[in-house]
Amino acid sequence: MKAIEFDLLSKYYGEHKGVEEINFSVQRGEVFGFIGPNGAGKSTAIRSLLGLLKPTSGSASILGYDVAKEGVAARSKVGYLPSEVDFYPEMTSRELLEYHAALYGLKNAGGRIEELADYFELALDRPIDDLSYGNKKKCAIIQAVLHEPEVLILDEPTGGLDPLMQNRFFELLEDLNKQGVTIFFSSHILSEIQRMCDRAAIIRDGKIIAIEDISTLLAKQMKKVRMMLNSEVELVLPEGAKNHHSTGKKHHFDYVGPTSKLIQWLGDCDLADVVLTEPDLESIFMNYYER
Amino acid sequence: MNNALFFKELKRNRKNTLIWTSIVLTFTMMILSIFPSFSHMGEDMVKLMSSLPEEYAKAFGMDEATWSSIIGFYATYYGIYITLLMGIYTASTGATIIGKEERDGTAEFLLTRPISRGAVVMTKLGVLGTLFIVVYFLQSLVAVIGMNLFASEINWSAMLAMHVHGFFLIGFFTAVGVLMGSMLSVKLNFMGPVVGMIFGTYFLNAIASASEAVAWLAYLSPYHYMPLTLEQGQLEISVIPCVGFAAATAAMLWVAYNRYLSKDIVG
Numbered sequence: 001m002k003a004i005e006f007d008l009l010s011k012y013y014g015e016h017k018g019v020e021e022i023n024f025s026v027q028r029g030e031v032f033g034f035i036g037p038n039g040a041g042k043s044t045a046i047r048s049l050l051g052l053l054k055p056t057s058g059s060a061s062i063l064g065y066d067v068a069k070e071g072v073a074a075r076s077k078v079g080y081l082p083s084e085v086d087f088y089p090e091m092t093s094r095e096l097l098e099y100h101a102a103l104y105g106l107k108n109a110g111g112r113i114e115e116l117a118d119y120f121e122l123a124l125d126r127p128i129d130d131l132s133y134g135n136k137k138k139c140a141i142i143q144a145v146l147h148e149p150e151v152l153i154l155d156e157p158t159g160g161l162d163p164l165m166q167n168r169f170f171e172l173l174e175d176l177n178k179q180g181v182t183i184f185f186s187s188h189i190l191s192e193i194q195r196m197c198d199r200a201a202i203i204r205d206g207k208i209i210a211i212e213d214i215s216t217l218l219a220k221q222m223k224k225v226r227m228m229l230n231s232e233v234e235l236v237l238p239e240g241a242k243n244h245h246s247t248g249k250k251h252h253f254d255y256v257g258p259t260s261k262l263i264q265w266l267g268d269c270d271l272a273d274v275v276l277t278e279p280d281l282e283s284i285f286m287n288y289y290e291r
Numbered sequence: 292m293n294n295a296l297f298f299k300e301l302k303r304n305r306k307n308t309l310i311w312t313s314i315v316l317t318f319t320m321m322i323l324s325i326f327p328s329f330s331h332m333g334e335d336m337v338k339l340m341s342s343l344p345e346e347y348a349k350a351f352g353m354d355e356a357t358w359s360s361i362i363g364f365y366a367t368y369y370g371i372y373i374t375l376l377m378g379i380y381t382a383s384t385g386a387t388i389i390g391k392e393e394r395d396g397t398a399e400f401l402l403t404r405p406i407s408r409g410a411v412v413m414t415k416l417g418v419l420g421t422l423f424i425v426v427y428f429l430q431s432l433v434a435v436i437g438m439n440l441f442a443s444e445i446n447w448s449a450m451l452a453m454h455v456h457g458f459f460l461i462g463f464f465t466a467v468g469v470l471m472g473s474m475l476s477v478k479l480n481f482m483g484p485v486v487g488m489i490f491g492t493y494f495l496n497a498i499a500s501a502s503e504a505v506a507w508l509a510y511l512s513p514y515h516y517m518p519l520t521l522e523q524g525q526l527e528i529s530v531i532p533c534v535g536f537a538a539a540t541a542a543m544l545w546v547a548y549n550r551y552l553s554k555d556i557v558g
Contacts, residue, residue, distance in 0.1 A: 052403070
């Protein structure tokens with residue numbers, strides 16, 4: 001079953017394009033990454049999914065509920081962690097979380113609020129206005145998971161969290177995912193996507209330019225080759241090699257192409273040593289953007 | 292209607308409501324308490340009145356009855372100050388009660404919960420209506436108590452007509468405020484436009500009453516259709532304008548409601 005589906009969704013702000021014909025789905029139980037730089041259309045897509053923006057054309061659904069027609073049913077299954085944390089400044093964290101629980105019709109949420117606040121070391125009785133950005137983010141995380149949603153939508157979720165809290169947050173997400181929660185993870189911090197996600201969509205200028213398994217993205221992309229030969233020779237590089245630099249017997253270059261062909265080529269070289277490095281997601285991301 | 296939102300909004304508005312209500316109630320009691328001093332001056336006040344330019348007296352709805360009966364005296368202040376104060380409070384609250392969530396960035400929190408936009412708007416209008424009714428009835432109650440305290444002969448039917456007109460007039464201004472809030476930028480400070488609208492329409496009617504040459508201006512003012520001052524010591528309920536104002540109020544709220552339903556919430 002599809003947890004999230006974008007069906008040729010477009011959103012224009014007058015003449016300005018927000019997103020155009022976004023068309024992909026996220027399976028139930030999946031951790032799906034949504035990668036793109038600021039202004040690429042990530043937030044527009046998420047806000048359309050949550051019913052905050054009215055699509056110009058196309059539609060979106062959550063767990064089969066059309067968000068335009070059955071928004072209340074769809075949102076009842078969703079936990080949302082926004083990138084910018086704007087809560088009612090006059091409330092304390094406890095009041096906000098109790099208000100959130102009341103809007104979801106939860107009764108006796110006090111125990112769960114205390115449990116999550118302890119986990120994230122959040123003081124519940126301080127006014128939100130007095131909290132640091134990091135503590136506001138903790139409060140935002142708690143409200144996103146408090147009602148035990150089936151789908152979690154996270155928009156730049158780790159901003160403001162220290163490394164310890166980031167780690168706790170990821171552990172919580174991993175735990176929730178094991179329980180079957182679908183996670184839609186929007187971020188421009190690619191190491192987070194690499195750690196958390198099974199698949200990812202890359203968005204550029206409002207359009208989805210790739211949807212791949214993270215492992216596929218990593219596998220079929222550029223490799224960094226560092227090699228040392230036994231003698232100084234003029235090297236004929238394989239097809240797909242670029243950015244070649246050499247110093248005496250040492251050579252290094254980037255390679256895009258089938259790994260088997262690279263291995264075959266290396267076998268023909270008089271090698272003293274070779275190191276192949278997997279690219280990080282950052283490199284992949286830049287590679288997509290350079291196309 | 293959503294109970295959690297309703298009670299949160301009531302709590303959020305309580306301080307503002309308390310301040311405005313205190314001002315309106317204090318002012319109402321103060322006006323009524325000074326009536327005995329004026330009424331004891333009797334003929335002196337009538338002479339003073341006759342020395343005022345006729346246009347001035349007409350503009351502010353003053354005649355001999357203004358000084359000889361508590362209802363006439365109260366009517367002058369009710370029209371000038373009390374409806375203005377209550378109108379400014381309810382219209383400015385109406386202009387911001389929905390848009391405030393968007394202005395403060397909390398609309399994203401609220402509208403991503405399992406609550407429809409229609410329920411959000413209806414609940415907020417319900418809160419606005421509750422605040423309006425509370426302020427209106429407390430003011431009316433204090434006026435009734437004050438009249439009983441400071442006068443013996445009271446024209447209750449004129450008092451009823453005045454307050455019924457006040458109800459529809461303030462309701463109308465409140466709906467204009469809600470409509471303004473739905474149409475204009477949420478970042479706008481609505482107090483200026485609201486005060487301008489209410490004072491402007493009041494003085495438009497006052498000027499039209501003072502001079503035959505610009506009498507047509509009165510048609511542009513809601514005060515013209517909902518008289519608050521007495522003529523020959525009497526005032527009757529204007530049924531047709533009341534119905535018209537109720538319909539206009541409902542129409543403005545309906546437009547604002549639909550505008551909010553289709554609006555993009557941009558962070």
